[in-house]
Amino acid sequence: xxxxxxxxxxxxxxxxxxxxxxxxxxxxxxxxxxxxxxxxxxxxxxxxxxxxxxxxxxxxxxxxx
Numbered sequence: 001x002x003x004x005x006x007x008x009x010x011x012x013x014x015x016x017x018x019x020x021x022x023x024x025x026x027x028x029x030x031x032x033x034x035x036x037x038x039x040x041x042x043x044x045x046x047x048x049x050x051x052x053x054x055x056x057x058x059x060x061x062x063x064x065x
Contacts, residue, residue, distance in 0.1 A: 019056035021049055036060070 019036035031042045032049030036056035043049040 018060050019053055021053045 016037070019034060022033045022035075024031050024033050024042075029044070031044055032046055033040060033042050034049050034053045034056065035041075036053075036059070041049075041052055043052070
């Protein structure tokens with residue numbers, strides 16, 4: 001697996017707190033909320049959230065450093 005460089009503006013945040021993924025009931029239906037490095041993304045489909053969450057976990061664990 002090739003390692004990617006994390007921009008300096010993001011790298012201090014990468015190791016701060018682990019990513020989180022939550023299922024949220026919104027008025028439009030169920031959404032998945034993934035938060036990492038101060039960024040929150042919301043997805044309507046679980047598989048999209050799981051992919052983003054796994055990428056965030058990889059970054060958190062140092063695979064892209």
